[in-house]
Amino acid sequence: MGNSSSRLYSALAKTLSSSAVPQHRDCLGQPDPAQLDPIDPKDLLEECQMVLQKRPPRFQRDFVDLKASAASSHRPIRVMQWNILAQALGEGKDNFVQCPMEALKWEERKCLILEEILAYKPDILCLQEVDHYFDTFEPLLSRLGYQCTFFPKPWSPCLDVEQNNGPDGCALFFLKDRFELINSANIRLTAMKLKTNQVAIAQTLKCYETGRLFCIAVTHLKARTGWERFRSAQGCDLLQNLKNITQGAKIPLIICGDFNAEPTEEVYKEFSNSSLNLNSAYKLLSPDGQSEPPYTTWKIRPSGECRHTLDYIWYSQHALNVNSALGLLTEEQIGPNRLPSFNYPSDHLSLVCDFSFNQDPDRLL
Numbered sequence: 619m620g621n622s623s624s625r626l627y628s629a630l631a632k633t634l635s636s637s638a639v640p641q642h643r644d645c646l647g648q649p650d651p652a653q654l655d656p657i658d659p660k661d662l663l664e665e666c667q668m669v670l671q672k673r674p675p676r677f678q679r680d681f682v683d684l685k686a687s688a689a690s691s692h693r694p695i696r697v698m699q700w701n702i703l704a705q706a707l708g709e710g711k712d713n714f715v716q717c718p719m720e721a722l723k724w725e726e727r728k729c730l731i732l733e734e735i736l737a738y739k740p741d742i743l744c745l746q747e748v749d750h751y752f753d754t755f756e757p758l759l760s761r762l763g764y765q766c767t768f769f770p771k772p773w774s775p776c777l778d779v780e781q782n783n784g785p786d787g788c789a790l791f792f793l794k795d796r797f798e799l800i801n802s803a804n805i806r807l808t809a810m811k812l813k814t815n816q817v818a819i820a821q822t823l824k825c826y827e828t829g830r831l832f833c834i835a836v837t838h839l840k841a842r843t844g845w846e847r848f849r850s851a852q853g854c855d856l857l858q859n860l861k862n863i864t865q866g867a868k869i870p871l872i873i874c875g876d877f878n879a880e881p882t883e884e885v886y887k888e889f890s891n892s893s894l895n896l897n898s899a900y901k902l903l904s905p906d907g908q909s910e911p912p913y914t915t916w917k918i919r920p921s922g923e924c925r926h927t928l929d930y931i932w933y934s935q936h937a938l939n940v941n942s943a944l945g946l947l948t949e950e951q952i953g954p955n956r957l958p959s960f961n962y963p964s965d966h967l968s969l970v971c972d973f974s975f976n977q978d979p980d981r982l983l
Contacts (some may be wrong), residue, residue, distance in 0.1 A: 690974035
């Protein structure tokens with residue numbers, strides 16, 4: 619490898635334990651200024667695959683073409699939504715009884731996460747349960763050309779885990795060569811007028827190619843059965859914030875999140891019936907275009923098997939088209955031990971959509 623690739627490997631090695639890359643122990647100290655150089659995603663992908671060479675290959679997932687009209691006049695905007703599973707929770711709290719602890723080792727699981735991101739090349743990346751932002755995702759993704767934002771939970775459960783890596787939270791990344799940041803808001807969600815432990819990031823971006831503005835938001839609502847009214851209140855608060863930011867839907871909107879809510883819950887209905895005129899992109903994969911996927915998370919805990927649809931990409935259906943969406947893993951691919959696994963790094967599946975702007979959005983409002 620040339621000098622730039624060597625620097626790349628050093629950067630990757632800094633985020634791994636010394637046991638995973640003993641030949642680069644001398645690179646685990648303070649980074650030098652050269653570490654700020656841009657890196658080629660192909661080189662980073664190659665380095666990840668070197669770390670993962672003893673693991674099974676990535677699952678094959680295909681995009682489903684959903685274009686109902688003529689081709690757009692601009693490059694689509696690819697958006698990726700993913701709860702990547704906080705490392706502290708995966709190892710210390712979540713009790714995935716069918717997942718070997720070996721499969722959860724950060725040295726390799728981190729590379730599986732990066733491999734998934736690099737494979738789909740999102741223009742915008744929305745993540746939840748990020749507890750390795752400062753030592754992994756920000757340093758690497760910034761060098762791939764992304765602008766990076768992180769908003770941790772005020773009382774992250776990761777902090778209860780021994781040898782944790784700090785709080786988890788939401789993170790938002792966008793390619794600086796495609797978009798200009800116009801406005802950014804970190805939102806601590808409220809419920810019944812009380813501040814909660816859940817957060818959101820909302821950013822207004824300008825697309826260089828079209829000159830159009832749009833808002834991208836990422837969130838992670840309260841988990842667990844019994845908290846349905848709480849999630850509903852958080853959803854109402856988020857919607858109100860987004861109405862203000864988008865000037866009542868004048869600015870197109872995309873919302874990515876782990877809502878911890880099935881489509882039968884009130885918070886889902888609030889988003890479906892909002893005055894922001896939102897639709898859930900993954901419904902379009904169903905034969906009638908009206909049904910969510912059967913699952914976006916599938917795991918086995920001591921209490922039993924959990925198979926739920928909790929993750930969504932909402933969008934302004936008057937202003938945006940969904941050109942394509944990434945198909946989900948099949949039950950056969952996921953396997954009897956479910957997720958996470960040696961093949962897949964999280965208990966949630968990534969969702970990826972390609973969007974384009976409608977030519978006459980006001981006509982459909």
